Amino acid sequence: MGGVKIIKRFASVTVCAFFAVCVSAQSKSALSLYNEGQNFQSAANYYRAIESYREALDINPRYSDAWHALAQCSYELDQFELCVQYCDEALKFTARYSDIQNLKAMALISLGRLDDAKTVFNEVLSRYPNDVESRFGLAQLSLFNGSLSSAESMYLDALKRDGTNRKALLSLALVSAELGKDAVAQRYVNQALQYHSGNAQVHFLAAYLALRRNDFVDAERRARSAIQIDSSYDAAYKLLADILYAQKRYAEVVDMCDYRILHNRSLSDAWYLKGLAQTQQGQIEKAIASFNTGLSLNPQDEIMRLALEQIVDQNLPIEDARRSTWAAYHIAKAAEYKRDFKGPFERYEYQRALTIDPLGSAARQKYASLLSRDKLWESYLQQIRFIEENRPEVDLSSFVQTDENSPVIKKSSQQVENEDYIEALDSMMIENLAHTWNVDPFYLDKTRWNISVYYVVDDVQLIHPDAERIVTQAVCDIFRGEATTAVEVDSAAVSGYGEAYRLARAAGKDYFVILSVEEMERSVRIAGTVYSARTGTKTADLSVYRTGNARLASALRRFRQSLLALLPIRGRVLAHASKTILTDLGKNDGIEKGAEFEVVRRGTISTVDSGPGIFYRESDIVGTYVAEVVDEELSSGTFTKRGFYDVLNDDDELVLVKLPSKETQDADGSVLTDTRPAGDADGNAATEAAKEANREAVREDLMVAATETPLIEMIRSIR
Incomplete structure (x- = not known):
């Protein structure tokens, strides 16, 4: 009997020990998975990190640190709705209130919910008056509202509470530079370098600010220092290449781009800059090859596509067979817009295709179909006549005779249709005004306005160097071939307003435009100030901000509409x-x-x-x-x-x-x-079309919850 009791007692102890071990194993498993996720997160492997954190949460759903880390990874992957959701979960199980709330507010900013973000930051400050991160967040909100001085004040408040804070010093340097306070900006940079000399990003931003003030020697020195500290810092290699490009050291630029490509062939921005440098060296075919490779990696890079199309237009014969390949991209885009019933977008793409390949029958036939759809029969007749007159000659000897008298050329159904329309429309046009008054309208000089568009390189483009030059040329191109507006663009930058006014007035222009471009990762702004070339006074300010896919094409179309609406008929x-x-x-x-x-x-x-x-x-x-x-x-x-x-x-x-x-x-x-x-x-x-375009532009502007700038994007990158 006593033996049975001993056995039962032993079994009970064994079972309890087993469950204790299981609980201990579960706890350790959740912790080890969290630590594993931290390692992946530190290496920027966010997908693997998310997998580890989720497994940890499966074991312990109340694991607040795992929820917080999951929110951080979601933020880095631009999954801002999920970030907010995970922050709310983390807040249920932790006392680390400020860190999680600040992350949630930053995600709300990215979602365009600026008022909600402001409420969260203020809640943090009400509980923790010395919290530095919430002040950084409020400073970013001031930047979104366009108040640089308010943002500067917020960063100064943060710096008072932590005099060596790297983010505060670098943010103040960037804001001061934007305000034109170069000496103040340099002072903050020097402080950051003094306290954080071993941080690669500090040297990177010091190089960026030196490049902004055209101090190429200091910029190059700082960029190379960033690379020495962190040899895997690709952004520093790119900035160094940009600095070399600004100094016209094109051979070194190509070498630097090749080095980046060797380590990561999918870097489309390296192919872009390499193509620019090769263009400047006069190596046109090599530049075309570089741009083609870059576009194969990133077909949505609109500025790289424009750069390619511009050197093709300026350097290749109009008969070059490759033009049809490059035009095919725009024909395909036009077909997409046609399916979505986006007429203005479709028309723009066909016009781009014809700019690249003026002799291409495919694009011109599609363009002609638009004219027929709009019942513009005179213009339609002009286009299909051009197609048939320029159709390649065919050797009759290669065709089989259908009878003993004459060979018959095999014609496509489209060719037959064009010939039928030409015959029918020629007879229709007998009663139009051109025939009645004996005037050929397509040879009239209908130019009423002459406008010059200039650009001033007064900022650093971290994404696409030379963006101002390329976009300015694109503004010129969207008017090309249209008789009523002649827009001319200088191939080099002007030093400023004075030189632009002098050149435009001497050339007898009606207006001149000074253009600027702000490019962010997911948005673009084209801004232009229009001046009278006669008096030099301001006529209007034009600004177009677009996000999403095809944002540059959309911005160019809207800029054209805005400019044309200013010009009296x-x-x-x-x-x-x-x-x-x-x-x-x-x-x-x-x-x-x-x-x-x-x-x-x-x-x-x-x-x-x-x-x-x-x-x-x-x-x-x-x-x-x-x-x-x-x-x-x-x-x-x-x-x-x-x-x-x-x-x-x-x-x-x-x-x-x-x-x-x-x-x-x-x-x-x-x-x-x-x-x-x-x-x-x-x-x-x-016109009603111009009025509707203005109304549509207002609707599009209202859809943009928060307007980013390169300054905001740069500050948000500081870690």
């Missing part, structure tokens, strides 16, 4: 007979039947002294004109003289006074109205 009297006159304004200029104009003596119209719009004296008005017959490029109607004598002459000018009601206008515009001036005499949007 102007025309010219081509001929007159009795009370009927022929003008060079038509449907493609946004004109409809019933449009009213004032007719002004030629050479008497000038831009106003300041602001948009035009000026002419009342005494220079010779009468009024109302459009009655409106073709695509021409219109005719009734002229009513002003005064007793009829002093109307050919080449007198027309200024739009009033368009018919909006019910008669197409708010979506057309493939040709996209590129024509669309303003009234006061420089306000006149």
Whole structure:
């Protein structure tokens, strides 16, 4: 009996010991998984780290440190909604309130919930008045609101509480530089270098700030120091290559890019910079090869694609067969937009394709189909006639005879369709204005505005060096081939406003634009200040901010719309007979039947002294004109003289006074109205398409919850 009791007691002790061991094993397992995750997280292997943390949480769902670490990894992977969710879970099981709340607030900023983020930061400060990280967060909110001085004050408060804080010193240096306080910025940099000389990022940002003030020697020295401290710091290698490029040391730039590519061939930005350097060396084919490789790795890199297309346009023969390959990208993009019923986007892509491959029948046929869809039959006829006249000749001997008399060339269905349309439309055009008045509208000089676009390199582009030059050229290209607006761009930067004004006025321009580009990882801003070339006064400020895919193309289209809406619709009297006159304004200029104009003596119209719009004296008005017959490029109607004598002459000018009601206008515009001036005499949007474009731009701006800048992006990178 006693033996049985001993056995039972032993079994009970064994079972208890077993469960104790299991519990201990579980606890250790959760901790070891957490530590494993920490190692992965330190190596920036966030996916493996997340896997380890999740396994730890499966064992212990109340493990607050694992929830917090999971939130940190989600933040690094831009999964901000998950980050907020995990922070809330972590807060249930921990007393580490400030760290988790600050991370949650930073994720809220990334989600555009700025007011919610501000509330969280203020809650932290109410409990922990000396918390430095929450002050950093409030400073970032000030930067989003455009208040640099407020952000500076917040960083100074943080620095008072921790005089050697690396993030505070570097943030203050960046903000001070943005405010133009270079000496103050340098003082903060020197302090950061004094306290944190062994930190590679401190030397990296010191190099960046030196490059901003064109101190290439110090910039190169600091970049090389960052590399010596951390030989795997790829951003420092890239910055060093940028510094060498700024000094025109192109051979060294290529070597540096090759070194980066050797270690990671998928670095598309290295291929981009290598292509730029090779272009500057005159090695065009090598540059094309570099850009092609970069685009194969990152097809969404719009600036690299523009750089490639610009050197192709400037250096390769128009007959080069490779042009069709590069144009095919835009044809495919246009097809995507067509499926989504995005007409303006589709039209832009076909225009880009034709810029790259003017002789390409594929792009031109698609472009012609847009014209037919908009019922622009005169322009459609011009395009398909060009296609057929430039179709490659075919050797008849290679075809089989269908009878004993003549060989027959095998024609595609598209070719047959084009030939049928040419025949039908030629007969239709007998009664149009061009035939009636014996005028060929496609050879008219319809230039009314001459604008120069300049850029000033006054900032460092960390993502795409030379972005200002490439985007400025792209602004010029989107007007190319359109008769009504001539936009010229200088191939080199101007030193500033003074040089731009001098050049534009000497060239007799109407306006000049000084362009700037701000590029972030996921957004871009194109800003331009428009000036009168006659007086040098400001006409307007234009700014376009876009995020998401195809953001640069979207920004370019919107910038074009904004500029065209400032330019009054102007025309010219081509001929007159009795009370009927022929003008060079038509449907493609946004004109409809019933449009009213004032007719002004030629050479008497000038831009106003300041602001948009035009000026002419009342005494220079010779009468009024109302459009009655409106073709695509021409219109005719009734002229009513002003005064007793009829002093109307050919080449007198027309200024739009009033368009018919909006019910008669197409708010979506057309493939040709996209590129024509669309303003009234006061420089306000006149056509319904231009007004709708302005309304759409407002809607797009409201959709952007928070506008990032390169400064914010740089500060957020500080660890």
